[in-house]
Amino acid sequence: MRRPVFAHTGPRDGLRFLAAAALAAALPLVFHDPFFVLVLQSLGYLFIVTLGLDILVGWTGQISLGHAGLYAVGAYTSALLSTRLDLPFWVTAPIGVVLAGVAGALLALPSLRAKGPYLAMVTLAFGFMIEVTSNRWQSLTNGPMGIAAIPAPTLPGGAEMDARQYFWLIAGVAILCQLFANNLLTSRVGRTLLALKGSEIAAQTVGVNVYRWKVLAFVISSVYAGIGGVFFAHQNGFINSDTFVFGLSVSILTAVLMGGSGTLYGPLVGSVILNLIPTVFARLHEYHLYIYGGIILVTIIFLPDGIVGSLLKLPVLARLRRRPAAVAPDPDVLDFARGRDGDQPVVITRDLTKDFGGIRALDRVSLTVRPRVVHGLIGPNGSGKSTFVNVLTGLYQPTQGEVEIQGQVLRRTRPHRMAQLGVTRTFQSIRLFGELTVLENVMVGFHLHLRAGVWSHLLQTPGAVAEEAAFRRKARALLDFVGIGERAQELAKNLPYGQQRLLEIARALAVRPRLLLLDEPAAGVNPTEIHHLSKIIGDIRGAGVTQIVIEHHMELIMGISDVVSVLDFGQKIAEGTTGEIQQNPTVIEAYLGSGMEAVHA
Amino acid sequence: MLIKIWQALVSGLSIGSVYALIAQGYYVTYVTTGALNFGQGEFLMVGALFGLTCYVTLGLPYALAVAGAVVLVGAMGAGLERVAIRPTLRHALSLSWVLSTVAVSIILKNAAVQIWGPEQMKFPSPFGDTVIQLGPAGIFPQELFIIFGAIGTVLLVQFFLKRAVLGKALTAVAHNRNAAAVMGINVQRMIVLAFVLSSALAGVGGVLISPITFAWAYMGTVPGIKAFAAAIFGGLENPIGILIGGLVVGVLEQFFGIVNSNLKEGITFLFILLILAVRPTGLMGKKEIEKV
Numbered sequence: 047m048r049r050p051v052f053a054h055t056g057p058r059d060g061l062r063f064l065a066a067a068a069l070a071a072a073l074p075l076v077f078h079d080p081f082f083v084l085v086l087q088s089l090g091y092l093f094i095v096t097l098g099l100d101i102l103v104g105w106t107g108q109i110s111l112g113h114a115g116l117y118a119v120g121a122y123t124s125a126l127l128s129t130r131l132d133l134p135f136w137v138t139a140p141i142g143v144v145l146a147g148v149a150g151a152l153l154a155l156p157s158l159r160a161k162g163p164y165l166a167m168v169t170l171a172f173g174f175m176i177e178v179t180s181n182r183w184q185s186l187t188n189g190p191m192g193i194a195a196i197p198a199p200t201l202p203g204g205a206e207m208d209a210r211q212y213f214w215l216i217a218g219v220a221i222l223c224q225l226f227a228n229n230l231l232t233s234r235v236g237r238t239l240l241a242l243k244g245s246e247i248a249a250q251t252v253g254v255n256v257y258r259w260k261v262l263a264f265v266i267s268s269v270y271a272g273i274g275g276v277f278f279a280h281q282n283g284f285i286n287s288d289t290f291v292f293g294l295s296v297s298i299l300t301a302v303l304m305g306g307s308g309t310l311y312g313p314l315v316g317s318v319i320l321n322l323i324p325t326v327f328a329r330l331h332e333y334h335l336y337i338y339g340g341i342i343l344v345t346i347i348f349l350p351d352g353i354v355g356s357l358l359k360l361p362v363l364a365r366l367r368r369r370p371a372a373v374a375p376d377p378d379v380l381d382f383a384r385g386r387d388g389d390q391p392v393v394i395t396r397d398l399t400k401d402f403g404g405i406r407a408l409d410r411v412s413l414t415v416r417p418r419v420v421h422g423l424i425g426p427n428g429s430g431k432s433t434f435v436n437v438l439t440g441l442y443q444p445t446q447g448e449v450e451i452q453g454q455v456l457r458r459t460r461p462h463r464m465a466q467l468g469v470t471r472t473f474q475s476i477r478l479f480g481e482l483t484v485l486e487n488v489m490v491g492f493h494l495h496l497r498a499g500v501w502s503h504l505l506q507t508p509g510a511v512a513e514e515a516a517f518r519r520k521a522r523a524l525l526d527f528v529g530i531g532e533r534a535q536e537l538a539k540n541l542p543y544g545q546q547r548l549l550e551i552a553r554a555l556a557v558r559p560r561l562l563l564l565d566e567p568a569a570g571v572n573p574t575e576i577h578h579l580s581k582i583i584g585d586i587r588g589a590g591v592t593q594i595v596i597e598h599h600m601e602l603i604m605g606i607s608d609v610v611s612v613l614d615f616g617q618k619i620a621e622g623t624t625g626e627i628q629q630n631p632t633v634i635e636a637y638l639g640s641g642m643e644a645v646h647a
Numbered sequence: 648m649l650i651k652i653w654q655a656l657v658s659g660l661s662i663g664s665v666y667a668l669i670a671q672g673y674y675v676t677y678v679t680t681g682a683l684n685f686g687q688g689e690f691l692m693v694g695a696l697f698g699l700t701c702y703v704t705l706g707l708p709y710a711l712a713v714a715g716a717v718v719l720v721g722a723m724g725a726g727l728e729r730v731a732i733r734p735t736l737r738h739a740l741s742l743s744w745v746l747s748t749v750a751v752s753i754i755l756k757n758a759a760v761q762i763w764g765p766e767q768m769k770f771p772s773p774f775g776d777t778v779i780q781l782g783p784a785g786i787f788p789q790e791l792f793i794i795f796g797a798i799g800t801v802l803l804v805q806f807f808l809k810r811a812v813l814g815k816a817l818t819a820v821a822h823n824r825n826a827a828a829v830m831g832i833n834v835q836r837m838i839v840l841a842f843v844l845s846s847a848l849a850g851v852g853g854v855l856i857s858p859i860t861f862a863w864a865y866m867g868t869v870p871g872i873k874a875f876a877a878a879i880f881g882g883l884e885n886p887i888g889i890l891i892g893g894l895v896v897g898v899l900e901q902f903f904g905i906v907n908s909n910l911k912e913g914i915t916f917l918f919i920l921l922i923l924a925v926r927p928t929g930l931m932g933k934k935e936i937e938k939v
Contacts, residue, residue: 109742156924163683164932166742167879168923171916174872178916182909292868296749307740335757342750346743347734355739 063225070217074210083209084281085325089318090216091277094223096301096317098270101227103299104308105236106263107243108157111166112173113298116153116268118180118290120146120275122187125196125285135199135280142279143272150268154261173295180287192286196279216277223270226504228310230266233503233514234489234496237482239263240308241490244479251439252557253465253494262500296342304345306352308481315353373485373534375526376519379556380589390453392417392561392592393438393469398447400433400616407433409616410447415561415594420587422607422624423596426637430616431596432474435563438594439471440464452560466494468560472550472567474596480539484530484549487538488521491556524552528582544575551582561592568599580606604628612636654784655901661790661859663897664797668852669874670881670889671801672845675808677883678821679841682732682744684724686752687849688871693755694720694853695862696763699770709773709854716850724846727751728839752867759864767866772858789858796855800848801890817841873900876919882932891931 074083095117102108124142127133156168180187187193198206199215207215230236238259241249246256279285297320305316320341327337349356357363393415400408408430415421425431436442438449440461449456451467464470479487496517498510525531528548533541538549547567554562564583568576576599583606586593597603603610604624612620612627614636620627627633669691673683684690694716702712731747738744774788781791807814819827820837828834852870853862860866877896881888896915904911922930 103740109740109745111745156920156927159927160923161927162681162742163677163883164879164923164927164929166745167875167919170872171876171920171923174916175913175920178909178913182912292872293753296746300746303740303743303746332761333757335753339750339753339757342746342753343731346738346747346750347730350738350743 059225059228063221066221066224067218070221071214074213078210080209083213085322087209087213087216087277087281089321090213090220091274091281092298092301092321093314093317094220094277095271095274096298096305097223097227097313098267098274099298100302100305100307100309100313101231101239101270102263102267103302104306104312105231105239105243106260108260108263109166109299110169110267111292111295111299112153112169112171112176113267113271114290114292114294115173115176116146116149116271117275117278117294118176119149119268120272121279121285121290122180122193122275123272124276125193125279126186128197128280129193129195135197139199139276139280142276143269146272146275147265147269150264150271151261153268154264157264158257158260169295170292173292177287177291180290187287189287192284194284196283196285198280198283212281219273219277223273224310224314229504229506230500231310233506233510234498235262235500235503237486237490238493240481241479244481245477247441247461248473248477248479248553249490250461251441251465251470252491252553253462253470254490255462300342300345303352304341304349306355306358309352309354309358312352312354319353373518373522375523375531376516377523379520379523380527389417391415392451394450395438396448396450398434398437398449399445400430400437400442401445406616408437408444411613411616411618413611413618413621415592416609417592418587418590419592419608420583420606421592421594422603422610423594423613424598424600424603424610424627425613429613429636431613432565433616434613435471435565435594435596438464439469439563465557468558469563470554470557470559470561471563472547472554472565474565474569476543476546476550478538478546478549478553480537482538483535484525484538484541485518485521485534487549487553488524488556489517491524491553492517492521494557521552521556524555525549527555527585528552529578544571547571547579548582551586555586555591559591561594562586563594563596565596566598567595568597568602576602650783651905652902653782654786655905656898657781657784657786658790659898659901660894661793661897662856662901663877663894664794664801665852665856665893666870666874666877666896667801667890667893668797668848668855669870670878670893671804671886672848673875673878674883674886674889675804675817675848676732676838676841676845677878679817680732680736680838682736683748683875683883684727684732684842684845684849685745685748685875686727686755686867686871687845687874688867688869689752689755689759690720690723690846690849690867691853691856691870692759692862692864692867693723694850695770695857695866696759696768696853696864697850698854699768699857699862700763702773703771713851713854716854717847720850720853721843721847724842724844725839727846728842732838732842752871756864756867763862763864765864767861767863770857770862787859793855793859797852798890800851801886804844804848805886813840817844873915876915879919879929880922880931882929884933885929885931888929888931892929 073086095113099110099113102110120142123145124138127138127141128135153172157165160168181189198212200206238254241254242256242259250256301316301320302313304320305312323341324334327334351359391414395411395413397410397412398408399410411434423431437444440459440463443458479490496513498513502510522531522534525534528551530545530548541549567579571579580602583593595603607624610624610627611618612633619636620630620633669687672687677683697719698712698716701707701715702709731751732744735744735747772789774792778785779788808818816832817837817840819832820834824834873896877892878889880896881892899918900911900915903914
């Protein structure tokens with residue numbers, strides 16, 4: 047699916063939002079049937095909830111089957127505070143929203159490591175817990191009997207808002223919600239979330255703290271759900287437990303998919319259409335579940351990209367889309383070595399050992415990597431090379447042994463922490479962020495060097511905008527450095543294989559590494575490209591970055607390495623210059639077997 | 648108190664073995680396709696109501712009612728696979744089968760209300776309503792039958808998967824779809840078989856459980872979700888874990904029911920949340936090591 051390009055933000059969308067505001071202002075004036083105004087209100091707050099869920103589902107790649115629970119937290123909080131404590135809407139509403147956000151943060155905790163059906167279970171269980179609580183904790187919620195006489199918001203004079211004014215309030219907040227979502231999603235935040243969706247592991251190795259960003263996505267999503275819940279509670283002055291059920295969570299998720307998950311305006315389209323349907327088919331009450339179930343099925347089977355997603359795919363519309371402006375490269379970035387570290391070793395491993403069950407994949411490997419060298423790492427299949435890289439980059443925890451970087455001794459650590467220390471990598475099986483453009487992939491690589499945070503991007507402060515622009519130019523320069531600058535605006539997943547490998551290198555360089563680990567960079571790459579690759583590795587060394595290169599391609603490794611270490615059965619069996627290694631009898635035996643075995647074989 | 652605990656244990660085991668039975672169905676389809684039927688509870692409901700029609704309205708023997716439910720709901724499984732599973736396996740959202748199977752369950756609920764009405768109906772137990780004493784606790788013979796029937800069925804399914812040629816073919820597809828295809832196994836047919844089997848289990852569950860609850864259009868949702876919790880508890884790829892998971896969830900619920908009936912409804916979900924916070928692939932699930 048084509049993604050919005052992260053170039054346009056904030057002010058340029060101003061007109062569109064003014065038009066939306068004018069439309070919202072006019073609607074209840076033109077159609078003043080009270081029922082119609084009520085429907086408009088519902089469409090408004092359900093849209094906000096749907097938008098929030100899309101941030102989680104479409105952009106972060108998580109799922110929630112318990113959004114009704116978060117909606118309930120907002121609704122009950124505001125309803126209870128205003129009926130029991132007589133607090134005004136303007137006090138209870140923010141508290142309801144904040145509590146929904148807190149509930150979202152709590153829900154995030156068990157969700158962090160759970161995947162697929164297990165994640166579905168976490169959110170489902172949360173939703174059911176809230177459902178049961180609202181139904182059974184009668185002293186608090188009054189269960190199915192509900193809470194009545196929830197006051198409407200008051201105007202400055204003290205009078206209660208009428209239905210039309212309440213709709214205007216909801217619409218105003220909804221427009222702000224869309225604006226903020228656009229700001230977040232078309233900036234660094236959306237990019238980082240889509241990176242998590244693409245590959246959590248790759249995101250970690252460029253320094254993204256996956257847990258923290260997932261919690262952020264859950265909290266934003268829950269805040270939106272909470273806003274919706276608050277508006278619902280004060281709409282009719284009455285809520286009860288019948289609303290906050292699994293079916294509501296399903297309906298919100300359906301709206302996301304119907305509109306198109308991961309698009310900016312899909313939630314608007316999806317929620318409006320889905321929530322208008324019951325009004326349209328009100329007479330067919332007996333059959334409404336058939337209709338509803340049928341709509342879900344049709345959406346999933348025939349509209350896998352959703353309405354907006356499918357429209358964006360139409361060639362006509364694709365051509366109308368704004369071409370992203372060309373980005374002028376900023377060559378300063380090529381000075382990417384972080385601190386030329388003198389002559390101290392960049393990394394020392396001591397007795398690094400890794401067991402998987404009963405198998406020892408890595409057996410007391412001690413290695414010293416000197417600065418500004420290309421350190422080749424070779425060995426037969428299954429000799430532990432990849433395990434070594436995975437332990438060194440924090441993806442696996444060593445069973446024994448330690449790693450020393452810049453005088454810091456580490457026993458257990460996480461990948462984003464290693465990236466902070468300047469250790470990053472590329473992957474044997476390519477892990478790009480497929481739904482991001484080539485340029486944006488490199489932008490994610492700059493994660494640790496970007497200063498503008500969530501709030502700056504939410505408000506699109508000049509600082510945040512300027513920083514994005516500056517780093518886009520740096521990213522472009524890195525792409526030129528590896529030779530794929532012209533493809534900057536294409537989706538990463540559309541690049542040919544060899545160029546994807548180069549893009550991984552460019553993304554890793556954006557981290558400004560002390561130590562760059564290249565895990566079989568030549569695998570599946572054609573001979574011309576291998577020549578190009580070895581030149582790039584040389585240039586990176588020239589810029590002062592230390593590299594460990596794992597490779598089966600002997601010509602490449604012997605051509606570029608300053609030092610070569612050899613692993614076999616998890617142990618380091620030899621180390622030396624390329625000439626020494628090529629003559630070493632142990633190495634020859636490891637690769638070819640001993641003379642005796644050769645005879646028997 | 649001791650009597651209450653004993654009583655709760657027996658009813659917990661009987662309801663838990665039905666969870667285990669439904670959850671076994673989740674296991675069979677999850678390992679073959681990575682998807683499962685979120686409307687399994689509604690399939691159970693159809694099994695129960697159809698069984699009721701056979702047994703009471705048509706006056707057929709209980710065994711035939713069971714068989715009828717198995718055949719009908721099993722056939723529904725084939726339809727489900729075609730309509731709600733096959734089109735979704737390549738969907739952008741990897742869990743879209745959740746929604747499509749929920750959609751089918753919504754339609755089934757509507758259909759059930761139209762055919763059988765919205766009321767709760769008594770499903771007479773073929774073993775009568777005489778309470779038998781088992782130690783200090785009184786127990787319905789149906790409850791004992793459920794325990795033996797459900798666990799027996801689970802074991803039978805395992806035997807089928809491990810020993811029968813067709814079952815082995817299914818297991819092969821679960822382990823490695825491509826390798827199985829190369830060996831001449833019709834993968835698509837095995838996937839259909841998995842859904843038929845899974846649905847048939849729900850059908851059996853319906854006929855087993857309704858004599859101790861009621862049979863009605865809305866009976867399925869909660870057991871379906873709780874069985875899902877049981878499967879998650881044990882780890883979706885671990886059939887023995889699932890069996891234990893079902894029993895644990897059933898017993899846990901009944902124990903908390905002694906203290907407070909409101910707690911009984913929520914405890915399963917609280918419990919599963921706590922477990923997943925600590926062990927993201929269930930208590931007895933395999934720890935996933937992502938190959939890099």
